[in-house]
Amino acid sequence: MEALRYAWFVKRTGTKTAGHTVRASTNQTGTPGPGGKRVRIQDVASFAGVSLGTVSAVLNNNGRVSTATRAHVQAAIASLGYRPDLYASNLARRHTQMLGLLVSNLQNPFFAETAQAMEDEAARHGYRISLTASNFSPEQHRAAVKQLLGARIAGLAIITSEHDDTARQLISASGIPAVFLDVGKPEENLAILRVDSRGGMKAAVKHLIQLGHRDLLFVRNSQEASGPPLLSHRLRDQGFAAAVRSCAIEGLKTNIVDVRGPGADAGEQAIASVFGRIHFTAVIAITDMVAMGVYRGLQARGVRIPREVSVVGFDNTYFSRFLNPPLTTVDVSRSDLSRLVIASLLQRKKTSQRLIHLPTSLVLRESTAAPPQQSPRKRAKKV
């Protein structure tokens, strides 16, 4: 037994010291190890005739290596095609240069655009993004968080429409810096990013009222799953309600339609279901995707935008200005969002801002105008 231990010991410390080697250590030869063809740091060291620690130093720019040695090692790295093992190095380092990002869905342009902006911003700081989509499911949300937490990420951004309390507690307990979109209160390691949805909604409603609209239709969608309503949607709902309240004007009438399903489908169906039954001269869509469906629903029925009905969206996705007519919508800056989130995740000091406010702004395009003078056509039956 003692012999066995000794053999292992010798193998670990190398053969240079002695003739008491028990097993041949192929790692000293510079050839790939016995297990596979992966080039290891030791191979580079042997090849360059330096020690393993020196190679590591040049890899990590830990000064104290002469220029000549550095160049020599780098040549060895290049000629062997060496690539450091991410898992070994992160394990040894005890931390990663990886930020986790959880979004609801990549199909939705808002999330896709945000993910892209986060990746760019993270790269600017030397970090990478580990991206996961929850598909709006709290279960997938929780599973993704568990995975990310096991991956020793340096920080975690939860930019989702759905929410999961268990996941949140896990994150809180982990002590990892995190940012949540919209939901809950800040904690020691949790910052909250508050997008001013209410302000955006208010601006949209005010804009329509100032144009003379008095019959507003608010179109929203719910997820397939019978879970709780999406948080981002709830805030936009509240924003709409608050805006209507604060704008209390003689004769203002509002209706709300909710349809299950993906944005554009829901928007189209919403129009199909209320058309001819509810009177409205303006539509506020809860997202640009929904607005796109609303366009389709309206235009398929020969309704002209904005001459007969005005439409406002929310998100200012890339495509919104290419719709016909270009969509008036509420802008949420992806780059500001990314900058604020990444900055929050990366700053170590505990004194940092725990509540991050992101303003919104109404982008005026051509989908809104004054309502038609005369009572609209037959569809416009009052309710």
Add this chain to the structure above:
Amino acid sequence: MEALRYAWFVKRTGTKTAGHTVRASTNQTGTPGPGGKRVRIQDVASFAGVSLGTVSAVLNNNGRVSTATRAHVQAAIASLGYRPDLYASNLARRHTQMLGLLVSNLQNPFFAETAQAMEDEAARHGYRISLTASNFSPEQHRAAVKQLLGARIAGLAIITSEHDDTARQLISASGIPAVFLDVGKPEENLAILRVDSRGGMKAAVKHLIQLGHRDLLFVRNSQEASGPPLLSHRLRDQGFAAAVRSCAIEGLKTNIVDVRGPGADAGEQAIASVFGRIHFTAVIAITDMVAMGVYRGLQARGVRIPREVSVVGFDNTYFSRFLNPPLTTVDVSRSDLSRLVIASLLQRKKTSQRLIHLPTSLVLRESTAAPPQQSPRKRAKKV
């Protein structure tokens, strides 16, 4: 020196065996280790009163653990909130359950939708996707591949428009199973996914010709960077050219416009630049995004689709059927693509298919119709 070595040795093997402990090993107590608050597998083992190997066995479902012990260990895991360290386990395991995916850009719905489909399909096999965007830049492409290769991914899918030869050689040399979109020839570990762009283009051209169109405008976009043309675009170019050749019909005229920039912008500008100067009754856009810009360009000039001009897109992105009118486009199935790619990456046998064909199909919607009978309005000056 020998004493020091011995101390280390004892520490590694634990204190159970003897009184010759040199330093106290806090790891045996079940409390978090001295370094931080991360719970380790040894903590779970101590807490449950079993050995570390047993905990590992229940974590990895390596049979041979009694039901009672398993339950007991799982309780310990739950009550300590233990989460295995991804880096340590992957290092020890020598492989990961991670697949790399490189796409050009997440803003483009085709890539976003494909990424989403790949994630779903990978999850079905117990794998995760490490997603990176190259932003169409060969340099970023190469850097991303290097990172992915260092991350010991189990497989790598390159679904990009751009290409980099160095990256390809690195992948080839690594021996990691990989799939490339469209480019090059299969090798030992490299499969090629060939999307039948030519077939799709041919179908589009034939469709328009059968409707009676004789003046076709092909609208394409190039990237900002002055690099080589995108591969996917080159194939679609060729498809267009081949289709026109094979359809050689009396009086068939074609023009090609190329504009630099992102899809929708390019499409809009393309129309702006040729409108009134080139005669066309149908537009074939190289992507749906470009088609969206073409819509905008046409409609801003009062041209009705399809009554005056027909438009065909390529990709069948989610939004295409919500355009007004719904876009006729060439479909590339995201789910088929994902299934084929993941299957190729995961199958170990070398005899597997190295050349994967993915058919395309023309989806007929309302953006195409017979050309106007009489010579179009003033814009329609022959060239």
Add this chain to the structure above:
DNA sequence: CTGAAAGCGCTTACAG
């Protein structure tokens, strides 16, 4: 069915 040992491929004090 269980446990102690050997190893994964790095980094980072530490001693020279």
Add this chain to the structure above:
DNA sequence: CTGAAAGCGCTTACAG
């Protein structure tokens, strides 16, 4: 400026 040692937190033969 360089090198040998200790450690990161796991997995997986191997011996009992």
